[in-house]
Amino acid sequence: METCILEGNHCNERLKGSVVLYKKAFQCKKCPESNEENGCPCWLELVWTNDDTGQAKVDKGCFFQKAPLLMLESVKSGNQASEHASQMRNGFMELSHLAQQKMALDSQERGELDA
Numbered sequence: 493m494e495t496c497i498l499e500g501n502h503c504n505e506r507l508k509g510s511v512v513l514y515k516k517a518f519q520c521k522k523c524p525e526s527n528e529e530n531g532c533p534c535w536l537e538l539v540w541t542n543d544d545t546g547q548a549k550v551d552k553g554c555f556f557q558k559a560p561l562l563m564l565e566s567v568k569s570g571n572q573a574s575e576h577a578s579q580m581r582n583g584f585m586e587l588s589h590l591a592q593q594k595m596a597l598d599s600q601e602r603g604e605l606d607a
Contacts, residue, residue, distance in 0.1 A: 523554065
């Protein structure tokens with residue numbers, strides 16, 4: 493049986509036969525707990541890696557149940573990046589302020605030496 497991702501005139505010949513037909517897709521009451529041909533496309537097997545230990549953990553489950561966690565993790569990683577950027581900005585501002593103070597002191601010392 494040939495299956496095409498796109499229908500009608502937009503069908504790409506080289507994609508025929510490449511689509512997996514999930515025989516038990518969206519049968520949530522009796523979830524097949526697989527994303528194989530006899531499973532469901534929403535079944536996920538995520539690999540989480542602990543950054544400190546490098547230990548990997550496989551987390552399996554339905555996309556509809558895992559989606560909130562995935563969104564939360566995306567937001568967390570985005571917040572971490574903005575926090576690091578804020579820390580860098582604050583560090584540069586502090587360094588700039590210290591440099592200005594040092595330049596002012598140097599200017600004052602030169603003025604006192606000239607007088």
